[in-house]
Amino acid sequence: MSPNAPGAPDPYEPPAAGVWTxxxxxxxxxxxxxxxTILVPTGQVRLLAVDLPLPSHARRMAALPFAIEDRIAEPxxxxxxxxxxAIAPNRYLVGIVRHDVMARWIAQAEEAGIGHAAMVPDVLTMPRPEQGWAVxxxxxxxxxxxxxxxxxxxPAALLRPAWEAAERPAVASYGERLPDDMQKAAATLDPASFGPAAGxxxxxxxxxxxxxAVRKVSGGPSLWRKFAWIAAIGAAAHIVIALGDVVMLRSIADRREAETRAAAALAAPGVALGDDLANSVTGMLPTGGGQVPQVFVxxxxxxxxxxxxxxxxxxxxxxTFQGRLLTLDxxxxxxxxxxxxxxxxxxxxxxxxQAVRSPDGAIRITASAA
Structure with a gap:
């Protein structure tokens, strides 16, 4: 439709709206x-809870890559x-998506005329449970x-094994009915609340x-150019601050590693700790206790x-999940x-x-988080 045609949208207004799946x-x-808003498949987004005890958004963003690098397999x-x-004091929700996937989603959105849309993992439209799981x-x-x-x-076939590996949390179902031993409560999402849920x-x-980030269109390029210069100066200042924070975080990490090694030496004299301190100490801990390792999900x-x-x-x-090894039969x-x-x-x-097939046709899958 031509911008001058009857009923055409204002060229500075978004061409489309609505919640899209x-x-x-x-x-x-x-x-x-x-x-x-576009709801993207959660299966292609890694959602983590990350501790970032820093006072500003810029500092948290600067520290974020260091906080997650040992929790993801990709560079x-x-x-x-x-x-x-923030989902708890100094603890934040973080989403991780491969660049090629993100670029493909944006290309699809632009082709559909909604390149300005926000993008969120679809699982976040479900109510956050007070305890257990919402499914x-x-x-x-x-x-x-x-x-x-x-x-x-x-996949639905993996829901029960995942639930059992997580020590059977209470489940509120918002979709298909689950087995009686899994489902503790059931509810139906009101279609009228879907917009607010997406918001x-x-x-x-x-x-x-x-x-x-969405690039907003404006009719005042010179004004926006001035704002861009101001933003650039501010960004430069934040980068200097952020670099200082990174150095500080590395210093804290080195000090805590030394303290952890000293404590481990007292607790288990004679046990050799490798370069991977987290894995070495985790291997010394007793199993059980109802906690699911962070690498499991x-x-x-x-x-x-x-x-x-x-x-x-x-x-x-x-x-089953033991150490850092997931086994599916x-x-x-x-x-x-x-x-x-x-x-x-x-x-x-x-x-x-790897997947190994036994003579009777059964298959065992093993996968390592290492």
Whole structure:
């Protein structure tokens, strides 16, 4: 439509609005009368809770790559990191997406005329439970939001093993009915509240940050050029401050490593600690206690994402997690090539793991968080 045609939108106004769901290569509108928002699949977003005890947003952003680098398998430079809301004192919601995935989503949005839309993981539209999990299972996938405010997505076949590995938290279901021993409560989301839920999700974590931030159109280029200079000067000042913070954080980290090594030497004299201090100390700790290791959910998310295309062929019997090793035992399958397909899927997604088929047709998948 020409800008001068009757009924054409103002050239400085967004061309489209509403809440849209991204399903594969399609954008489907769910709510029309709402600021433009795209709900992206949680299975392609890593959601973490990260401690950032720093006084300003700029300082938190500068420290963020160092805070997550040992919790993700990919190099930090290969992923987009988005900082969300505070979910506890000095603890923040963080979203991590591969650059190629983020670029593809934005290209799809621009092609649909909603390149200005906010982007949020769809799991964040579910209410945050006071305890346990909120689960929405549909179309062979299960989205899970936990009481901490983070979330993940797995194939439906992996929901029960993940739930058991997390020591059976209380579950409120907002989707398909779950087995009686899993589902403690059930509710239906009111369609009229979907817009506000999307708005709350945007407030919690908008992935359109940094290089992917929305660029607003303006009719006053000279004025905006002045603002740009002011912003550049401010950014330079923040960079200087941020560099100081990074040096400070590294100094604190080195001091705490020395303190930890000294404490470990007192607690376990004669035990050699390797270069990977966190892994060495974790291996000395007793198991149990009801705590799920921090590496568990990210590893399950990565494995489930890799196995997503094979979800209809998988029937998970058990899931166990010990140390940093995730083990999935599958029911026997008549597909003789399934183990090779799983191996290829793990390798394609950069996961250190393998699938071994037993003589009776059962398959064991092992994947390491290392």
């Amino acid at each position: 991204l399903a594969g290569d399609r954008l489907i509108i769910t709510v029309r009368e709402w600021p433009a 930090v430079d290969s992923v987009h990191i988005a900082l969300g809301e 929405s299972q549909a179309n062979g996938r299960a989205a899970v939001r936990d009481a901490e405010g983070t979330g993940f997505e797995v 709350a999700a945007v407030a919690a974590l908008n992935l359109r940050q940094g290089a992917y 990210p590893l399950v998310t990565r494995v489930s994402g890799a196995l997503g295309p094979l979800g209809g062929s998988l029937a998970v019997r058990t899931m 599958l029911e026997a399958s008549l597909d003789a090539s399934l183990a090779q397909q799983i191996d290829a899927a793990l390798k394609a997604n950069g996961i250190a793991g």
